[in-house]
Amino acid sequence: MTDTRVNIAGVELKNPVMTASGTFGSGEEYAEFVDLSRLGAVVTKGVANVPWPGNPTPRVAEVYGGMLNAIGLQNPGVDVFVRRDIPFLKKYDTKIVVNVCGRTAEDYIDVVERLGDEPVDLLEINISCPNVKEGGIAFGQDPKAVENITRLVKSHARQPVIMKLSPNVTDITVMAKAAEAGGADALSLINTLTGMKIDIHKRTFALANKTGGMSGPAVKPIAVRMVYQAANAVKLPIIGMGGIVTAEDAVEFLLAGATAVSVGTANFFNPYATVEIVEGIENYMEQYGIADVKELIGAVKQ
Numbered sequence: 122m123t124d125t126r127v128n129i130a131g132v133e134l135k136n137p138v139m140t141a142s143g144t145f146g147s148g149e150e151y152a153e154f155v156d157l158s159r160l161g162a163v164v165t166k167g168v169a170n171v172p173w174p175g176n177p178t179p180r181v182a183e184v185y186g187g188m189l190n191a192i193g194l195q196n197p198g199v200d201v202f203v204r205r206d207i208p209f210l211k212k213y214d215t216k217i218v219v220n221v222c223g224r225t226a227e228d229y230i231d232v233v234e235r236l237g238d239e240p241v242d243l244l245e246i247n248i249s250c251p252n253v254k255e256g257g258i259a260f261g262q263d264p265k266a267v268e269n270i271t272r273l274v275k276s277h278a279r280q281p282v283i284m285k286l287s288p289n290v291t292d293i294t295v296m297a298k299a300a301e302a303g304g305a306d307a308l309s310l311i312n313t314l315t316g317m318k319i320d321i322h323k324r325t326f327a328l329a330n331k332t333g334g335m336s337g338p339a340v341k342p343i344a345v346r347m348v349y350q351a352a353n354a355v356k357l358p359i360i361g362m363g364g365i366v367t368a369e370d371a372v373e374f375l376l377a378g379a380t381a382v383s384v385g386t387a388n389f390f391n392p393y394a395t396v397e398i399v400e401g402i403e404n405y406m407e408q409y410g411i412a413d414v415k416e417l418i419g420a421v422k423q
Contacts, residue, residue: 123411127358127380127414128358129243129306131163131245137402137414138160138380138400139162141385141386143167144388145166147205148210148213159215159396163216164245168198168232169194169198169202172197174195178329180193180329181333185382186338186340186364187338188335193330193334207239207240218243219236220242223250225252229270229273230273230277236279236280243280244281245267248266248284261286261296262287262388267286267296267299268299271303273301283307283360284309286309288313288314294353297351297402301357306358307359307360308358309360309362309365310344311346312345314335317333318333336408341363345361360379361381361383365382366394372417375420380418382398384398402414
């Protein structure tokens, strides 16, 4: 019998497979395809302190090897989330990870405090949000800001805090160390890469926002490299993501040093992807005689 349990900041997941924020809603639309109780955790879409309308349309475009999105973190706000989504997810035997977004430090604190007494297991802090107070640069692109927002969130959070790192930086290890210095309990990476597509027939941008977040299989080699670098720079558990479509992809991230993985864009073209990956990891372990999935974590070293 294979043991697929992993531990993130004291929270035990039955297996290392999670959903990636923004690709799975809060699970309801996928529940008819996937038994959510088979997943290690469900990561919700971004939750802000007040409803966010998101960006103007068009805000999704297909590109080679993936997609661009400029949804703008549209969400109904934390009050609706608490009233509607948490009770739905509690019907399943899975862990609940809430992705938190904000435009100011106060926004994050509002959400984190509001969730303090709610039955959610982990908080994933999306620091790829533009920091309004700093002229729109993302919190996650300045190591001082990463450390400060991490420390601030940690001082108000009752659940363990995962900092979600942006890949749109020169050196991911600097950001990982900054989050660790700020007291993060875990890291997740990578968020989307900034990309652009132009419609040559209309001679205009394919997205109303001009740029969008690139995700999908094309980003996987970059994501694996960054997870490996971060895993060797800090002592925190890492949730790896970026272009995971198959169990083989997921195992690659585990070998690079990830404790768990999040499946994102694959959900859009294969709603069964998460459970197929759970089963595929089990099959891989049986094929290679691996009793405990933890044997795989970070097994590839220099």
